[in-house]
Amino acid sequence: MTQVERSAEVEAETSKSMQKAGDRLRDDTWWYGPVAISLFLVAWEACVRFGNVPEIFLPRPSLVVVTLYELFAYKQLAYDLMLTLYRIFGGFVLAAVVGIGLGLLMGMSRRIYAVCDIFIAAIYPVPKIALLPLLVIWLGTGNIFQIALSALGCIFPILINTIIGVRQCDEGLILAARDLGATPMQIQRKVVLPAAVPAIFGGLRLALGISIILVVAAEMQTARYGLGAKLQLAGQVLETGQVFAILLLLAIMGIALTKAQDRIGSVVDRWRAK
Amino acid sequence: MQFDSISVEGLSHRFLSRNRSPTVALSDVSIQFPAGKVTSIVGPSGCGKSTLLLIMRGLVEATDGKVRFLYGNGSGTAISGAPPRMATVWQSFNLLPWRTVIDNVAFGLELQGMATEERRERALSAIKAVELGGFEQHYPGQLSGGMKQRVGLARGIVMSPDILFLDEPFGALDAQTRLYLQEQLSELVERSAKTVILITHSIEEAIFLGDRVVVMTARPGRVAATLDIDLPRPRSFDVQKQKAFGELFSEIYGLLRDEVRKSMLS
Numbered sequence: 001m002t003q004v005e006r007s008a009e010v011e012a013e014t015s016k017s018m019q020k021a022g023d024r025l026r027d028d029t030w031w032y033g034p035v036a037i038s039l040f041l042v043a044w045e046a047c048v049r050f051g052n053v054p055e056i057f058l059p060r061p062s063l064v065v066v067t068l069y070e071l072f073a074y075k076q077l078a079y080d081l082m083l084t085l086y087r088i089f090g091g092f093v094l095a096a097v098v099g100i101g102l103g104l105l106m107g108m109s110r111r112i113y114a115v116c117d118i119f120i121a122a123i124y125p126v127p128k129i130a131l132l133p134l135l136v137i138w139l140g141t142g143n144i145f146q147i148a149l150s151a152l153g154c155i156f157p158i159l160i161n162t163i164i165g166v167r168q169c170d171e172g173l174i175l176a177a178r179d180l181g182a183t184p185m186q187i188q189r190k191v192v193l194p195a196a197v198p199a200i201f202g203g204l205r206l207a208l209g210i211s212i213i214l215v216v217a218a219e220m221q222t223a224r225y226g227l228g229a230k231l232q233l234a235g236q237v238l239e240t241g242q243v244f245a246i247l248l249l250l251a252i253m254g255i256a257l258t259k260a261q262d263r264i265g266s267v268v269d270r271w272r273a274k
Numbered sequence: 275m276q277f278d279s280i281s282v283e284g285l286s287h288r289f290l291s292r293n294r295s296p297t298v299a300l301s302d303v304s305i306q307f308p309a310g311k312v313t314s315i316v317g318p319s320g321c322g323k324s325t326l327l328l329i330m331r332g333l334v335e336a337t338d339g340k341v342r343f344l345y346g347n348g349s350g351t352a353i354s355g356a357p358p359r360m361a362t363v364w365q366s367f368n369l370l371p372w373r374t375v376i377d378n379v380a381f382g383l384e385l386q387g388m389a390t391e392e393r394r395e396r397a398l399s400a401i402k403a404v405e406l407g408g409f410e411q412h413y414p415g416q417l418s419g420g421m422k423q424r425v426g427l428a429r430g431i432v433m434s435p436d437i438l439f440l441d442e443p444f445g446a447l448d449a450q451t452r453l454y455l456q457e458q459l460s461e462l463v464e465r466s467a468k469t470v471i472l473i474t475h476s477i478e479e480a481i482f483l484g485d486r487v488v489v490m491t492a493r494p495g496r497v498a499a500t501l502d503i504d505l506p507r508p509r510s511f512d513v514q515k516q517k518a519f520g521e522l523f524s525e526i527y528g529l530l531r532d533e534v535r536k537s538m539l540s
Contacts, residue, residue: 175333178333179361180429186385190385271373272371
């Protein structure tokens, strides 16, 4: 074994043990969150039970869970959940396709950027919920309207992050690819696009959160079905238990989506791991 | 017809700097780079030596002058032709961070459309040649600087280039790693008898690796002198202790000293 091989091996060992230490660091604290939330729920339950808080004002967590079960069992809440998810992801996917495509073009071509930039500057700062009346006039209050609204909200973070990702591509990597004989097309596909992936993924994360907010808000205003609609309805008839149940469902949905994104993100970014 | 030399003729390069004032990077540079030799280009920082490399490599277009690739048949005059195969090793490595070592090394072959199996095989043997066996599936972020540059070197030699450009290849590495890699490169170069053009700001490196050393002036970059290095090959680190080495060093440093001062003042 030569000196280099030996030192290389030592280096590899070091990086492996550092990785293990990193894993342990993460594993050490995994239960903090669940325990904290459990304690919080127990405290809540105890306060309501022993503090004589009226149920119409603040229901017990255990009652909220039971109500949520009843909503699924007798009130077809699953249908509302599916409908809401369909609207959220419909708009999100549409925005992702258009946003990433347009973002790549804008990042790569100064001319296309110059044309589109003025439109983006004009539309981006408008609160998307302010477009609600116009979209209702154009599209009615059905799924197409919901999806359009969500897509409008989602497209900007995706588009802007994609442009930034493309522009931030290291000049040196492009030079190296040209040196190895890459065609302009190959440079875009094999260098610029993969280099932009982390930024694009950051945009997608932001966008999904925005989509959830917009769809639920729009459902509360206009829809008859969907989680937002059911939430609004329950509030109007002072069914506080149902209000909490739907909020709980929204929270669970949020956690599930965030965790799923983390998973996908760690696969996409696996080369960043030391 | 055999590749005979690169002929750089009356090359000048100007560009607009950030404050829109024109900067002259190179001024009337003419150099011959004979095939099968290692030519080192040494000069103060900012003398345009990296720009010269980019122009020769065809990655930047010069304002004036031309670069010709000459081919000969052993006798008579050489005629200019299409550029031969070339590859570059960069100071900042420029490895694609999302690709593993083997996929980085095979990148150029992949761009050419070579079949997966064949490029894998070639990449593996290039990785062996730079003593990185066992690290094929690592990402660049998991490697040290010296290892990264060996990946860069493997990525270049796997293309079996006629000309290998080295742009301050060891500039970003620590002193010991640099010494070791210089020796390794010297061996590799002697074995392959390739045409190598080495850009460096280290006089020792220029002499140690070179058959010829081109000394450049501070901006605007011009050729100050060309020296032949007649030290015997194969060279090991010990060559630096020889008297001839010291004399060459003094001569080159003498040429550079004023230029370095000028580049610091400007």
